[in-house]
Amino acid sequence: MLIDKKxxxxxxxxxxxxxxxxxxxxxxxxDTRTLKKGDLFLALKGENFDGHDFIEKAIAKxxxxxVSERELNYEISYIKTKNNHIFLKKLAKQIRKxxxxxxxxxxxxxxxxxxxEISFLILSHIFGEKKIFKSPKNWNNELGLYFSLLxxxxxxxxxxxxxxxNFPGEIGNLSKFLKPHHGLITNIGRSHLEFLKNLDGVANxxxxxxxxxxxxxxxxxxxENKYKKILLKKAKEKNLMFLKKVNKSIYDLxxxxxxxxxxxxxxxxxxxxxxxxxxDKVKKIVKVPGRMEQKIGPNKTTxxxxxxxxxxxxFFAAFEExxxxxxxxxxxxxxxxxxxxxxxxxxxxxxxxxxxIHFDHIFCVDIESKISNEKIKYIxxxxxxxxxxxxxxxxxxxxxxxxxxxxxxxxxxxx
Numbered sequence: 048m049l050i051d052k053k054x055x056x057x058x059x060x061x062x063x064x065x066x067x068x069x070x071x072x073x074x075x076x077x078d079t080r081t082l083k084k085g086d087l088f089l090a091l092k093g094e095n096f097d098g099h100d101f102i103e104k105a106i107a108k109x110x111x112x113x114v115s116e117r118e119l120n121y122e123i124s125y126i127k128t129k130n131n132h133i134f135l136k137k138l139a140k141q142i143r144k145x146x147x148x149x150x151x152x153x154x155x156x157x158x159x160x161x162x163x164e165i166s167f168l169i170l171s172h173i174f175g176e177k178k179i180f181k182s183p184k185n186w187n188n189e190l191g192l193y194f195s196l197l198x199x200x201x202x203x204x205x206x207x208x209x210x211x212x213n214f215p216g217e218i219g220n221l222s223k224f225l226k227p228h229h230g231l232i233t234n235i236g237r238s239h240l241e242f243l244k245n246l247d248g249v250a251n252x253x254x255x256x257x258x259x260x261x262x263x264x265x266x267x268x269x270x271e272n273k274y275k276k277i278l279l280k281k282a283k284e285k286n287l288m289f290l291k292k293v294n295k296s297i298y299d300l301x302x303x304x305x306x307x308x309x310x311x312x313x314x315x316x317x318x319x320x321x322x323x324x325x326x327d328k329v330k331k332i333v334k335v336p337g338r339m340e341q342k343i344g345p346n347k348t349t350x351x352x353x354x355x356x357x358x359x360x361x362f363f364a365a366f367e368e369x370x371x372x373x374x375x376x377x378x379x380x381x382x383x384x385x386x387x388x389x390x391x392x393x394x395x396x397x398x399x400x401x402x403x404i405h406f407d408h409i410f411c412v413d414i415e416s417k418i419s420n421e422k423i424k425y426i427x428x429x430x431x432x433x434x435x436x437x438x439x440x441x442x443x444x445x446x447x448x449x450x451x452x453x454x455x456x457x458x459x460x461x462x
Contacts, residue, residue, distance in 0.1 A: 073087075160335050257282040
């Protein structure tokens with residue numbers, strides 16, 4: 048952490064109250080399952096839980112202190128706050144102020160996490176892994192950003208953050224808080240249409256990132272021409288460069304985006320030969336769980352796990368990737384796409400229709416559609432195993448893809 052790990056210092060930063068003696072702690076934890084002896088337990092409230100209910104368990108596991116909105120009667124020093132969410136926000140704000148390194152922020156409808164991972168590996172290769180930070184997992188919402196900032200260390204010279212949205216204005220709010228030096232929009236696609244309404248709404252939301260990139264920073268985007276005016280307006284007089292939309296693999300596109308922004312932002316000069324070698328090296332290393340992740344299933348079946356998330360454009364991109372594989376049987380197990388609003392039925396139909404070109408068998412899991420074809424079966428989640436097991440074998444490829452809420456990864460484990 049980039050702040051002093053003493054309760055008195057934390058109280059000073061957050062304008063809260065220390066109850067008991069001043070102590071030092073190891074790190075801040077919100078989950079008693081991963082909490083370690085010496086940690087400071089922050090009792091956060093969520094939609095379906097209240098961290099205050101786990102305070103006793105945290106103490107039993109060796110928590111050094113507690114951050115609580117309630118008065119406590121345990122024999123332990125604790126920090127009393129009015130609101131633990133605001134407490135966390137104030138801590139994260141101070142850490143961002145203390146960080147003197149270079150920050151890259153990545154958003155877009157698809158490819159955020161993959162591009163973040165690739166950028167991390169490129170920077171690690173050039174400067175050394177210990178100097179590079181990346182936001183963990185898919186921590187791309189408000190709380191995710193705060194917790195990511197808590198993970199920053201003095202040794203980090205560069206930090207890469209993934210920024211997402213769940214409601215209009217969230218990209219702007221997160222970007223304003225983060226104040227990135229450089230920004231990248233991977234693409235504008237049909238995601239979150241339930242509240243962003245249409246693709247112009249998506250472009251307006253994603254482009255808010257450029258509004259808060261530093262004046263001397265680099266802004267990069269791979270978008271269709273019709274959205275460029277929106278992005279130019281948000282970038283204002285900043286250095287905005289558009290990446291070419293070319294027919295390349297998902298990895299090639301994500302690597303190119305990562306490489307371009309790093310090369311330009313840091314004024315690096317890397318030869319074509321070194322770039323090719325770096326590209327090949329990163330490709331062998333990069334792995335993003337649930338993102339076109341290749342696995343070996345029963346009877347040497349090739350499984351492509353793309354279960355992390357889905358929207359129409361990410362489905363189409365996955366189909367294009369699958370078309371490059373040569374297998375006797377190509378099977379698609381697709382689940383619902385969320386947050387498509389009034390366009391949901393039409394867009395699901397479009398994806399199902401497109402899948403007919405690329406697959407021999409399509410299993411639509413808990414999806415309602417009027418599209419009928421001998422290749423298509425509409426089944427429930429608990430029926431997947433029985434339908435696909437007859438195809439298991441070395442000549443079979445199975446793509447699993449759905450929105451995160453479907454939890455398709457649980458089906459893959461069974462497969």
